[in-house]
């Protein structure tokens with residue numbers, strides 16, 4: 395006769411909540427696609443104070459499901475939001491289970507604050523948070539390094555969401571070298587009301603480069619200027635050195651971005667950049683008060699949502715007091 399699990403005996407569902415940050419790419423260079431189809435990149439990741447949260451509720455029957463938390467602060471299309479094996483958080487939980495041989499399952503409740511398909515790695519943050527939450531829920535005790543090797547198989551941006559802070563990413567972005575920052579930077583994020591598919595943006599970049607007869611080798615490092623500007627915490631130097639190879643492709647697919655960039659810079663942003671593959675824009679401010687002023691002006695003028703954030707933010711972690719209920 396099988397012994398009932400503690401959860402079944404007590405009738406309580408154990409749960410663990412973890413958070414993980416969204417990111418912006420302060421610098422993003424990319425080469426021509428490799429033989430495996432991935433683009434080689436050299437990027438400077440920066441985790442920002444905009445978190446995703448994943449609550450993992452124990453299931454003894456081994457099922458792993460996802461659902462959207464009603465407290466989510468961004469608009470998510472429930473029709474298209476993946477709740478099965480397509481969801482990156484579910485993929486992460488399945489991969490952890492496979493790596494550890496655990497038999498239990500979990501319902502993953504995802505609280506979304508990072509725009510979907512916005513170029514800020516929201517799905518990757520969900521995967522990182524799910525790894526940390528399930529590792530605690532199932533008591534599998536993997537180290538962060540163990541989790542990072544599972545994360546690298548899930549997606550290029552997932553390892554960074556685990557570690558947070560700032561880091562240079564090479565390879566597909568998963569080969570990370572941390573950049574220790576002593577100062578904060580302040581940003582205004584301008585999400586769009588639509589998403590851009592990352593593969594489509596890369597496809598557009600390849601077409602633009604082919605039309606121009608240009609080819610690019612795999613980048614080997616991020617530019618020293620942008621690295622130093624971030625290390626020094628000088629927003630003006632940062633504004634002068636940020637760079638994103640994907641910008642022309644994102645703007646070709648969403649031409650209105652050019653107008654929003656112009657308006658944000660008119661409102662005082664030292665520079666407005668496309669975050670990753672876009673369409674979210676990230677605007678550099680001199681201080682948090684300056685960011686608030688830019689945010690208000692852009693919101694009033696363009697009638698768009700704006701989010702003021704500081705960086706760097708910590709990597710995926712358990713949210714305290716979320717142990718059981």
Ligand code: ATP
Nearest residue numbers: 481482510511512513514515516517518520592670
């Ligand atoms: P990246 O910058 O990492 O390329 P992104 O930030 O532009 O990604 P995401 O929000 O991570 O985009 O999601 C891109 C697509 O992944 C979505 O359109 C959705 O279909 C799918 N997806 C899978 N899991 C999730 C998740 N947990 N949250 C959001 N989207 C998810």
